[in-house]
Amino acid sequence: MRIWGPLAALCLGTFMLLIDVTIVLVALPSMSASLGSSLSQLQWVADGYALAVAAALLGAGMVADRHGRRRVYTVGLVVFAVASVACALSPGMEWLIAARLVQGVGAAAMFTTTLSLISTLYSGRRLGLAFGVWAAVASSASALGPVLGGLLTQALDWRWIFYVNIPVTLLALAMTFRFVPRSTPDRTAARRLDVPGVALCALGAGGLVYALTASHAGGWISAGTLVPLGMALVAFAAFVAVQRRSTHPLLDLSLFRRPAFTAAMITIALGEGTVYGILPYTSLWLQSVQQLSPIGAGLVVLPHAVAAGLVAVLCGRWMPKPSPRLGAGLGLLLAGLGTGLEGFLGPGSGWPVLVGGLALSGVGMGLVFQVAASLALGSVPAGRAGMASGAYSTCEQLGYAVGVAVFGSLAVSAMSCSLDGEAADPEATARTLSGGGADTLLAAVPAGERASFEHTLHAVFATGHNTLALTAGALSVAGAALVLWLTRRPKAAEPVPGPAPEPVRAPH
Template sequence: MRIWGPLTAICLGTFMLLVDVTIVLVALPAMSESLGSSLSQLQWVADGYALAVAASLLGAGMLADLHGRRRMYAGGLVVFALASVACALSPGMAALIAARIVQGLGAAAMFTTTLSLISTLYSGRRLALAFGTWAAVAASASALGPILGGLLTQSLDWRWIFYVNVPVTLIALTMTFRYIPRTAPPVRDTRRLDVPGLVLFAIGAGGSVYALTEAHVQGWASAGTLVPLGAALGAFVAFLRVQQRRRHPLLDLSLFRRPAFTAAMLTIAIGEGAVYGIMPYTSLWLQSVQHLSPLAAGLVVLPHAAAAASVAVLGGRRRLKASPRHGAALGLALAGLGVGAEGFLGPESGWPVLVGGLALSGVGMGLIFQVAAALALTSVPAEHAGTASGTYSTFEQLGYAVGVAAFGALTVSTTTTSLRGEVTDPALTARTLTGGGADTLLSHTPATQRAGLEHTLHAVFATGHNTLALTAGSVALAGSALVLWLSRQPRKERPTAPGETTTDTRSATAAIK
């Protein structure tokens, strides 16, 4: 158990926190039916968690350095478990969203310490084995979330997607105290938590996502959209200025002077936003329009999950010979083609039309998970590996949160446009339909008109989903070209021969492992 005890404790926490990003996707219609909700509230169930993780990762990483990694990891487990119980017991959407945000704070405390714990507990071949195992767990978790969510929602109730976290957390916590040694913080570390930077970043991220989420309800030109958007932009500008002046900033802006590092951040943010940002609406189409059960909807996503996990695992075992820059660009291109292939639904289309695109996007995301972190870490000096790792995880979660919000705004506007001339109140109908309320709309329609309205709703939702998929695919393909250009190798540098590893690459790769 010297090898597997600590690694199991770390991987259990990693699996839970990443599964909870996507496990809610197939449960959204059940939540809507149980608690009553609008599309924007359903978006916040998914986004509140990811946004809390993204906004607090950098601060959690610094606190872990100051107060000990094991302590931070264990504290994150406790907060995560308590918040999971609060999610399960939520009497309404507001309470559920608030609990999800707290759950995200606990997840950030866990996430920020996983790689650093592995790098301090293992070395040599054990380090490679530990990192390969962790990478496989991380790649599988997000993809398996919808399947587990569907199984629990259909077999028990949507609240069990949160209850199930409690026993797993208790096991992880017990193993943490038993197998992971206590890490003492540096005695002479004079750093202090950058509270102004943390607050400004949270306002910027939260304000921008809030504006995107509420735009389809209040209108793009309304004060309810423009005020939070302006506040978010102002907060981001102030955050950048604060970071430039701080001796120990939350975000080391100098890292972005390295094009390959910037390319890595774009790769994971665009991949998460494009592929997983449209999945909430795919789930709503499968359940509210196609009338699949939660489990069946989760199984439709199985080709994506299997492809992503397989590519990540095989890539880790066989050490892909392709350079990280080419792997990142190829991953985004495949993800873009896969998502774009999901954009050809018709009124009579069934779920099989999605399978090929889901599988191809899974291959792309598996490749991205495998190489994007390596590109980030090998592009910076080894002493900046910890900061690079935290920044990478922040961009990963922020990309997902922005993707869900942006594509939500797009689907409502597209659906509203398609419904004009078809129904009396296209805006209200669009919000109800995209919130999973197709059956509600049909139940309030006279029996003689239901068949016609059902065909219209099928066509309109398909059109909206096609717009999302084709837009997401185009963004990913454009991102692929940009990543390839940004991470190009300067001519004056001698290319590394196949199988050859430089000293800087070895040290940086070891740091992420």
């Protein structure tokens, strides 16, 4: 247990915090019926958590380097558990969204320390295997979230997707204190937290996601979209300026001069944003159009989880030092092709059409999770492990948050165009439909016209989903090409021809 105990404790926390990213997806319709919500609020239930994780990760990584990684990990577990109780007791959507933000802060403290702890506790082939097991847990957690969420929502209530975190947290705390050794704080780290850096990073990330989420309601040229978008761009520019001048930066920007590190950040951000960014809308299609139960919708995604987990474990077992070209590039390529295969739905299509694409994208994401994490930490000095782990996790969660927001706006736009001439207010109808309100729309139509309008809604949702899947697939494939270019091997310099050397003559 001295070998596997620490890994089990860390993977348990990772599984819990990552499963909470997607566990809410199949519960969104039940939350909407219970609390009443708009599409924007549903997006924030999914996005607010990931956004809080992304915004707090770099700051949590710096705190962990200064005060000890195990200590920060355990504090994160406690905050996560308390916020989970607050989520479960939510009387309204505003409370739920606020509690999800706090939950994300606790998850950030856990997430930013996990990879750095693994990298210090293991070495050699054991490190490769440990990363493989961690990647299998991470990839399968994201995909198993809808399955577990469906089981709890259908058997009990949507609130139990948060209550279930309590016993898991207690077990993770007990195992951490038992098996994970105390980590030595870095005395050379900055004496105080980079508050300007943390604030600017959070403002930039929050403004960007808020603008993208608001765009589907007010349009891209509305003040509600342009103002937060402008604030986000200014905040990110100021963040870069502050980090370049800081003696102890929150994020050492020189790390991005390392092609492997940059490739790892692009790989995880694009993989999360494309594959899992469209998953909320896939779940809504399965439940609101296909009329599957929450557990049925979750089981449709199970092939993705199984494929991702198996590939990650095998990759860690046989490739302790993965090639960025074969791992990251191939992973993004397969993820993109699989996601693109999900973009061929028709009005009469059923859920089996999705299974092949979901399985293929699972194979790709299994590679992505295992290889990107190894590259991120293996391409930087040991003293920067906490920073690299925080940067990796920030890109992962911000990629997911931006993906959900962007594809939400694209879904409304695509469905609105398809409804032109079919509904009195195409945009309002598209917002309701993309939020899982197909039954609400049908109930407002006279009984004699429902069959025809239902066929229209099925066709419109299929068109919208196809647009999302094909766009996501194309972005992932383009990202694969970029990663392959970044990790190309430089050609050896050819010798410059010059005059032939004079023969050496023996002295007289």
